[in-house]
Amino acid sequence: MRIGELAERAGTTTRTLRYYESRGLLPARRNAQGHRTYDEGDLRLLRQIRTLQDFGFGLEETRPFVECLRAGHAEGDLCPASLLVYRRKLAELDTLIGELTAVRAQVGAQLARAERERAALAAEASVPGGPEPGCELGGRR
Structure with a gap:
């Protein structure tokens, strides 16, 4: 062809x-x-x-x-050379998975912190004289 x-x-x-x-x-x-x-x-x-x-x-x-x-x-x-490439690629993927797992944990921690802070601000806003909501999430202006 x-x-x-x-x-x-x-x-x-x-x-x-x-x-x-x-x-x-x-x-x-x-x-x-x-x-x-x-x-x-x-x-x-x-x-x-x-x-x-x-x-x-x-x-x-x-x-x-x-x-x-x-x-x-x-x-x-x-062939042995192909199997070696598979092994290397699996090790590379394992490393990437580890790195992504660490990043995911950091993002999860940031989200948890932000949600706690938002809840605290929302509680303050419900008290007379508390901060005015400045965004759709109820933050300060």
Whole structure:
């Protein structure tokens, strides 16, 4: 198949395919007329790359999976190098989850503090001579 058909079937652009070719992820085969030609195996490579990128893998992180497919394996993650990339990505995700959990705790603490302060202001406002509500939440002017 030609580059346009491959791009369409893979849900990408010809520009992206040329970029992958320049990075050595997609083979650069040409027919007698000089047109790029691709086969179903190339479509499998592209689908593997796209799936991994959807999961947050960088383009270079997809290389071991592509090489595993090119080596004739049914799946791109059956090779030791691919498993190593999975392990690294899981460690990276665990770190990010930890960081996000810490940020979530800080935001939760700020919310709790703000709600306590708002409740105290609302209580003051209900006392004669208390502060006037200055916003829709009942803050001071």
